[in-house]
Amino acid sequence: MDKFLDYVNEHQNDFVERLRKAVAIPSVSGDPAHRPDVFRMSEWLVKELKKLGADVETRDLGKQNWHGQELDLPPIVLATVGNNPEKKTILVYGHYDVQPALLEDGWNTSPFELVEDEQHRLIGRGATDDKGPVLGWINVVEAHKALGIELPVNLKFCLEGMEESGSEGLDALIADEASKYFKDVSAVCISDNYWLGTTKPCLTYGLRGVSYFHMKVKGPRADLHSGVFGGTVHEPMTDLIAVMSKLVNPDGKILVPGIYDKVRPLDDEEKKTYDNLAFEMEELHGAVGSKINIHDCVRKTLQHRWRNPSLSMHGIEGAFYNPGDKTVIPAQVTGKFSIRTVPDMVPAEISSLVVKYCKEEFEKLGSKNTFTVEPTHDGNHWLSSPNHPNYVAAAKAVKTVYGVEPDLTREGGSIPVTLSFQEALNKNVLLLPMGRGDDGAHSINEKLDRDNYIKGTQLLGAYLYEVSEIKL
Amino acid sequence: MDKFLDYVNEHQNDFVERLRKAVAIPSVSGDPAHRPDVFRMSEWLVKELKKLGADVETRDLGKQNWHGQELDLPPIVLATVGNNPEKKTILVYGHYDVQPALLEDGWNTSPFELVEDEQHRLIGRGATDDKGPVLGWINVVEAHKALGIELPVNLKFCLEGMEESGSEGLDALIADEASKYFKDVSAVCISDNYWLGTTKPCLTYGLRGVSYFHMKVKGPRADLHSGVFGGTVHEPMTDLIAVMSKLVNPDGKILVPGIYDKVRPLDDEEKKTYDNLAFEMEELHGAVGSKINIHDCVRKTLQHRWRNPSLSMHGIEGAFYNPGDKTVIPAQVTGKFSIRTVPDMVPAEISSLVVKYCKEEFEKLGSKNTFTVEPTHDGNHWLSSPNHPNYVAAAKAVKTVYGVEPDLTREGGSIPVTLSFQEALNKNVLLLPMGRGDDGAHSINEKLDRDNYIKGTQLLGAYLYEVSEIKL
Numbered sequence: 052m053d054k055f056l057d058y059v060n061e062h063q064n065d066f067v068e069r070l071r072k073a074v075a076i077p078s079v080s081g082d083p084a085h086r087p088d089v090f091r092m093s094e095w096l097v098k099e100l101k102k103l104g105a106d107v108e109t110r111d112l113g114k115q116n117w118h119g120q121e122l123d124l125p126p127i128v129l130a131t132v133g134n135n136p137e138k139k140t141i142l143v144y145g146h147y148d149v150q151p152a153l154l155e156d157g158w159n160t161s162p163f164e165l166v167e168d169e170q171h172r173l174i175g176r177g178a179t180d181d182k183g184p185v186l187g188w189i190n191v192v193e194a195h196k197a198l199g200i201e202l203p204v205n206l207k208f209c210l211e212g213m214e215e216s217g218s219e220g221l222d223a224l225i226a227d228e229a230s231k232y233f234k235d236v237s238a239v240c241i242s243d244n245y246w247l248g249t250t251k252p253c254l255t256y257g258l259r260g261v262s263y264f265h266m267k268v269k270g271p272r273a274d275l276h277s278g279v280f281g282g283t284v285h286e287p288m289t290d291l292i293a294v295m296s297k298l299v300n301p302d303g304k305i306l307v308p309g310i311y312d313k314v315r316p317l318d319d320e321e322k323k324t325y326d327n328l329a330f331e332m333e334e335l336h337g338a339v340g341s342k343i344n345i346h347d348c349v350r351k352t353l354q355h356r357w358r359n360p361s362l363s364m365h366g367i368e369g370a371f372y373n374p375g376d377k378t379v380i381p382a383q384v385t386g387k388f389s390i391r392t393v394p395d396m397v398p399a400e401i402s403s404l405v406v407k408y409c410k411e412e413f414e415k416l417g418s419k420n421t422f423t424v425e426p427t428h429d430g431n432h433w434l435s436s437p438n439h440p441n442y443v444a445a446a447k448a449v450k451t452v453y454g455v456e457p458d459l460t461r462e463g464g465s466i467p468v469t470l471s472f473q474e475a476l477n478k479n480v481l482l483l484p485m486g487r488g489d490d491g492a493h494s495i496n497e498k499l500d501r502d503n504y505i506k507g508t509q510l511l512g513a514y515l516y517e518v519s520e521i522k523l
Numbered sequence: 524m525d526k527f528l529d530y531v532n533e534h535q536n537d538f539v540e541r542l543r544k545a546v547a548i549p550s551v552s553g554d555p556a557h558r559p560d561v562f563r564m565s566e567w568l569v570k571e572l573k574k575l576g577a578d579v580e581t582r583d584l585g586k587q588n589w590h591g592q593e594l595d596l597p598p599i600v601l602a603t604v605g606n607n608p609e610k611k612t613i614l615v616y617g618h619y620d621v622q623p624a625l626l627e628d629g630w631n632t633s634p635f636e637l638v639e640d641e642q643h644r645l646i647g648r649g650a651t652d653d654k655g656p657v658l659g660w661i662n663v664v665e666a667h668k669a670l671g672i673e674l675p676v677n678l679k680f681c682l683e684g685m686e687e688s689g690s691e692g693l694d695a696l697i698a699d700e701a702s703k704y705f706k707d708v709s710a711v712c713i714s715d716n717y718w719l720g721t722t723k724p725c726l727t728y729g730l731r732g733v734s735y736f737h738m739k740v741k742g743p744r745a746d747l748h749s750g751v752f753g754g755t756v757h758e759p760m761t762d763l764i765a766v767m768s769k770l771v772n773p774d775g776k777i778l779v780p781g782i783y784d785k786v787r788p789l790d791d792e793e794k795k796t797y798d799n800l801a802f803e804m805e806e807l808h809g810a811v812g813s814k815i816n817i818h819d820c821v822r823k824t825l826q827h828r829w830r831n832p833s834l835s836m837h838g839i840e841g842a843f844y845n846p847g848d849k850t851v852i853p854a855q856v857t858g859k860f861s862i863r864t865v866p867d868m869v870p871a872e873i874s875s876l877v878v879k880y881c882k883e884e885f886e887k888l889g890s891k892n893t894f895t896v897e898p899t900h901d902g903n904h905w906l907s908s909p910n911h912p913n914y915v916a917a918a919k920a921v922k923t924v925y926g927v928e929p930d931l932t933r934e935g936g937s938i939p940v941t942l943s944f945q946e947a948l949n950k951n952v953l954l955l956p957m958g959r960g961d962d963g964a965h966s967i968n969e970k971l972d973r974d975n976y977i978k979g980t981q982l983l984g985a986y987l988y989e990v991s992e993i994k995l
Contacts, residue, residue: 259750263848272812278731278936281863282775282833283807283824285815289771292836296768299761301888303754335755340744343757343891352755361754363852364764366843371859373840376735376899378861378936380835387843389850391753416773419815428848464750464850 052516056452056509058194063505066190067173069099070504071165073147073182074175080125080148080216083117089125089212092147096128096185096210103192105130105208108232112213112220125212127224129232132192133205139237139519140205142476143511144468145185146214146243149177150493157495171501179486179499184242184507185210187485191512203519207236214243214468222471229475237523238441239472239480240514242507246487247353247460251329252449252510254442255482257357257461258469260392260432262401266294266409266424267385275380285418287384288370294422295386297412299362302345303355305390307362307408310401314360315394321358324437324459325350334488357461360396364388391463394434402426433470433480434461440521441479448513452506479523483514524988528924528981530666535977538662539645541571542976543637545619545654546647552597552620552688555589561597561684564619568600568657568682575664577602577680580704584685584692597684599696601704604664605677611709611991612677614948615983616940617657618686618715621649622965629967643973651958651971656714656979657682659957663984675991679708686715686940694943701947709995710913711944711952712986714979718959719825719932723801724921724982726914727954729829729933730941732864732904734873738766738881738896739857747852757890759856760842766894767858769884771834774817775827777862779834779880782873786832787866793830796909796931797822806960829933832868836860863935866906874898905942905952906933912993913951920985924978951995955986 059066078092079085093109100107109126116122125148152162160166165175173183188208195202213219225233246253268287275284299305330349336342346352355361369384371377392401406424413422436442437459449457466482473480485507491497531538550564551557565581572579581598588594597620624634632638637647645655660680667674685691697705718725740759747756771777802821808814818824827833841856843849864873878896885894908914909931921929938954945952957979963969 261750261850263850270811270813270815275811276936277833277835277837277861278733278863278934279828280811281835281935282827282831283817283935284811285773285817286775286835288836288838289773289775292764292767293773295764301757301761301765301890303758303761339742339747339752339756341742341891343742345755345757355754356751359754361749363749363753363758363850364760364842365749365849365851366760366853367839368844368846370836370844371838371840372842372844376859376861377837378733378735378835379837381838387848389749389848391750418773419813462750463753463755464748 052513054198054200055194055512058198059190059505059509059512062194063501066186066505066508067167067501069186069190070173070178070183073186074165074177075163077163078148078177078212079151080213082151083120083122086122089148093125093128093212096147099189100130100208103189103196105132105192110224112224115219124220127221128208128210130208131205133202135205138204139523140207140235141515141518142207142209142233142236142239143188144209144239144241144243144472145188146181146211147185148212148215149180149182150215152176159496167501172498173501173504174496174498176497178497179490180492180497181214181243183499183504184485187242187504187508187511190508191515194512203516206515207233218468221468225471225475233476236476236478238478238518239476240483241466241469241480242483242485242511244462244466244482244484245490245492246484247458248329248334249487249489251455251458252453253458253460253484254437254445255460255462255484256435256437256442258433258465259357259463260398260430261389261465262392262398262429263389263427264405264424265385265387265427266291267383267422269383269421271380271382274382277378277380280380285420286380287420288381290413290416290418290420290422291367291384291386293416294409294412295364295388298364298388303361305360305362307404309404310360313395313397313400317354317358325353328353328458356463358393360393361391362388392432394432396432398429398431402429430465430467431470433473435479435481439479440523441481441518444517444521445481445483445514447517448510451513452509483510524985526670526672527666527984530670531662531977531981531984534666535973538658538976538980539639539973541658541662542645542650542655545658546637546649547635549635550620550649550684551623552685554623555592555594558594561620565597565600565684568619571661572602572680575604575661575668577604577664582696584696587691596692599693600680600682602680603677605674607677610675610677611995612679612707613987613990614679614681614705614708614711615660616681616711616713616944617660618653618683619657620684620687621652621654622687624648631968639973644970645973645976646968646970648969650969651962652964652969653686653715655971655976656957659714659976659980659983662980663987666984675988678987679705690940693940697943697947705948708948708950710950710990711948712955713938713941713952714955714957714983716934716938716954716956717962717964718956719930720801720806721959721961723927723930724925725930725932725956726909726917727932727934727956728909728914729906730904730937731829731935732870732902733861733937734864734870734901735861735899736877736896737857737859737899738763739855739894741855741893743852743854746854749850749852752852757892758852759892760853762885762888762890762892762894763839763856763858765888766881766884767836767860770836770860775833777832777834779876781876782832785867785869789826789830797825800825800930828935830865832865833863834860864904866904868904870901870903874901902937902939903942905945907951907953911951912995913953913990916989916993917953917955917986919989920982923985924981955982
């Protein structure tokens with residue numbers, strides 16, 4: 052492993068050059084005009100992987116219907132390095148598509164030309180999300196090939212080109228290949244999230260789920276003039292606002308009865324993971340741009356981000372939304388809200404609690420309008436354990452490369468592929484981020500610090516060594 | 524007067540032809556592509572009026588800024604028929620522009636070709652709003668000219684071409700001409716509203732005012748991801764919905780303290796005007812398209828439309844409004860609502876009551892977000908009296924032409940020009956509608972019944988006779 056670590060350090064400029072080439076391909080999956088670039092990016096990866104001796108296959112995912120236009124979906128790139136049955140097989144996932152980026156959005160430099168600034172930040176679209184981490188794995192393979200040593204595990208790649216556009220086709224492929232291409236997988240590692248702050252690596256072992264609801268109030272056949280009808284009919288907006296106001300109080304407490312019943316209590320072991328986290332309230336204030344925090348300490352704030360449910364109201368469809376004044380009584384309005392769910396909440400139970408409560412609250416109004424509420428989408432929460440050997444191995448790797456114990460973090464949002472792999476393969480999934488919390492993944496001036504890229508490459512390799520030696 | 528009435532009856536086909544020509548000019552003021560048609564319409568009116576011997580002038584209103592584009596405003600057409608200082612001078616107002624209309628909106632016939640159907644409905648855009656009534660006055664002048672008799676009053680026309688687009692420039696012109704062109708005006712008559720129902724003429728003597736408010740909650744610098752921030756920050760939508768829910772209850776009662784204090788009590792005389800109105804709850808249900816009435820009788824329903832205040836919430840700016848799901852925490856949201864005001868509410872007092880109450884309700888939330896609320900616009904209510912000689916004259920005219928006492932109605936919406944004339948000229952203003960309540964002024968298949976057009980023309984003329992003889 053030491054030889055590997057030295058090699059990475061010595062060849063860091065080569066690796067930066069590789070990242071430069073990857074960033075130069077504007078593989079924006081959300082823009083049909085860039086679809087050929089997404090394909091070009093997949094071909095570039097296939098070539099890189101083949102050059103390093105990997106067995107590479109691509110899987111065609113068929114067509115996408117994009118606003119009535121048929122677009123070819125970029126392929127999933129599957130690659131295998133080593134197939135020694137005596138060794139563990141680690142599956143790594145990443146994506147080679149990126150978010151849109153235009154200089155005029157406010158970038159300081161051309162987004163698809165990698166620039167290294169004075170603070171050694173590698174700036175460019177996709178640098179940290181997720182081309183840097185994907186190349187990190189490839190760098191690990193290259194280092195071993197150059198050193199003439201075998202990887203300590205068999206490595207399988209699963210790289211997709213539609214992550215920023217809903218991962219169309221991915222779940223079906225994972226389910227399909229679970230007992231085929233992925234059948235020997237011992238554990239999964241995904242490097243597609245971020246450190247909590249900017250100074251300390253972390254392992255991420257939990258994600259909140261999300262249950263999304265639409266609540267609709269229908270009244271008149273068509274929009275009415277408030278002069279003619281105001282005061283004489285039950286107005287859908289009045290009813291909707293009344294019911295929506297019963298969902299959550301101003302400090303974030305959800306008012307749906309029973310909603311907290313299955314939230315797992317905080318035990319001492321979990322409590323300890325909140326000690327010494329590399330995060331300050333100032334970082335929250337900076338990210339939000341104002342001091343509107345509900346909780347006054349990091350501990351509470353992160354608990355409410357990671358392990359407690361929350362409810363957000365997103366907007367209303369059907370009402371007046373433009374600037375200016377319009378004296379309309381909207382005929383039909385749909386309130387949109389979602390609940391972030393945590394262990395051990397059960398999405399189906401949450402849905403029925405919410406539906407029942409909203410209907411009761413509407414009944415109380417005594418309105419003659421028509422009310423419906425329905426769950427439109429739910430994604431379950433996900434929780435692994437920092438005690439799982441896959442995580443213990445990763446923690447050792449962090450210690451080796453960074454000399455510190457990693458923060459043990461969870462995230463408030465969802466990364467659906469995590470759950471897809473865990474459910475289809477029934478193997479432990481580890482989230483092992485490379486970049487920092489301030490990388491600006493979907494923003495302008497996205498960056499990956501050179502140090503994170505190089506040490507991150509070391510970390511991914513070191514993890515393979517540690518996980519090869521541990522009993523999974 | 525009898526000769527006049529007979530003439531109108533005998534020449535009704537000529538008058539329908541005149542309406543056909545007017546409808547054929549698509550004078551849509553809200554569509555820049557039709558602006559030349561609006562000018563063409565003004566020129567057509569000038570020609571018609573000159574042909575009948577009127578003194579005609581036009582007033583240039585300058586330019587309109589339409590989304591950054593400079594458009595010429597259509598002129599105000601001013602015309603005078605007769606200037607006998609012994610006679611009263613009656614000012615009539617109307618507008619020659621129309622709402623947009625496209626066959627594909629759902630019209631059964633081409634909107635700018637007047638069609639008379641089997642029920643003798645004259646169908647076409649502008650038939651009832653407001654070309655029919657404008658031509659009604661012109662028909663009166665033509666009949667007198669043809670009969671070789673003088674009008675019983677001096678008649679002044681004020682015809683605008685921007686009524687459907689905010690009457691830009693009109694108020695300034697009225698104020699400007701109050702002591703000039705309009706200085707001898709004895710009373711004003713506007714025919715630009717509708718019967719209450721479909722069977723009985725009415726005189727309209729009151730309009731509600733409207734006070735519009737924007738209530739803004741600001742939180743983060745930019746929209747946030749609800750996964751990352753949900754549960755940790757005060758969300759502007761939560762606060763806004765909470766305050767909006769305190770404005771009005773589901774049966775329309777406004778919750779702002781003091782708001783009803785100055786609402787004029789219903790006295791016996793006013794109460795009587797609600798007897799025998801030609802209106803049924805079925806007409807409300809038909810217009811609304813569902814049975815969501817708050818009040819179960821005509822009397823209460825119309826009182827709440829005409830003489831009680833109401834509050835409607837129109838929508839939210841800044842929140843998610845598209846179809847589908849989006850897990851956003853909107854950074855800044857503005858709730859829009861308005862209050863319909865009635866005598867003797869004072870707009871300035873209403874504004875301060877609302878602002879004070881909303882601020883107090885926000886304070887109660889204990890949120891760290893920033894809250895502002897402000898009145899954006901107010902138009903005062905207007906109330907004349909059915910006992911005013913101008914109304915008594917009109918009621919006599921109704922009796923002459925229709926053989927019934929008119930309904931005495933008010934309206935829930937505002938017709939700003941009414942107040943403009945009354946305030947600038949300090950003369951009584953009468954609203955004397957020609958069309959029926961189901962004419963569909965701003966809808967598809969707008970119509971004016973032939974009977975309403977012809978009897979309406981008789982009514983406008985008869986009114987001139989009655990008002991000429993009464994002491995104003």
